Amino acid sequence: MVSPHVHVPVGAHYGWRDWLVQRVTAIVMLAYTALMIGLALWNGGFDYATWRSIFANGAFRVVSFLFMASLLWHAWVGVRNILMDYVKPAGARLLLECIVVAVLVAYLGWTISVLWGGA
Amino acid sequence: MSAADRPVATPKRPVYLNLFAIRQPIPAIVSILHRISGALLFLVGIPLILTGVQSSLASAERFAAFEAAWSSPIAKLVLLALVWSYLHHLLAGLRHLILDVHIGLDLKAARMSAALTLMLALVVTLAIGMRLW
Secondary structure, eight states: OOOSOOOOOSSOSOHHHHHHHHHHHHHHHHHHHHHHHHHHHHHTSOOHHHHHHHHHOHHHHHHHHHHHHHHHHHHHHHHHHHHHHHOOSHHHHHHHHHHHHHHHHHHHHHHHIIIIIOO | OOGGGSOTTSOOOOOOOOTTTSOOOHHHHHHHHHHHHHHHIIIIIHHHHHHHHHHHHHOHHHHHHHHHGGGSHHHHHHHHHHHHHHHHHHHHHHHHHHHHTTOSOSHHHHHHHHHHHHHHHHHHHHHHHHHHO
């Protein structure tokens, strides 16, 4: 019996997923950028009161969180590609990758505290 | 072994891969700038967005202080570098998405879209720079 599943015996198989992640997160960021430009044009720029009221909106906070999460995930894929290209010693690359992951996870925590930690 | 003794089938050929001496085609320039702008956005852009949003939301005074911080010429240059990074990265990414759906794949079109990406990011950055000063 011939199995329809083709098993590729080499590779880590995350290449196609990274490719997709990079594009999906890019489209999310593109939409958010368009939203921010639209809000800036609609309000004629941002003064403190408008800026506060925009971020007081719960839906806007969720959308902003989605943007930042996309940005951080997108950054991970990109920075890891850079490290894979230029940092050849495995130990040094692993160390740098761990630092980048730690920084990105910390940024995500910071994002949550900025969006929901204050008033 | 002298050059005369070398087998005829393997003539001595130069291996010459100095990237700075090879004239790069426009898509290659757009590509390396895509990478450099991405690295800049990671290293400077993300922490700046977070500090910026945090301080500008904190109080009216901090909001004013955040606006005032952009008045120095060095701060304006940093801001412009980031604006260019964001624009170039966004446009180069958009170009990738369009290429992904098999639009503009032939050499002439690909060169044109690369030139357009490069120019548009620079022109919009310049326009914003002129408004800043």
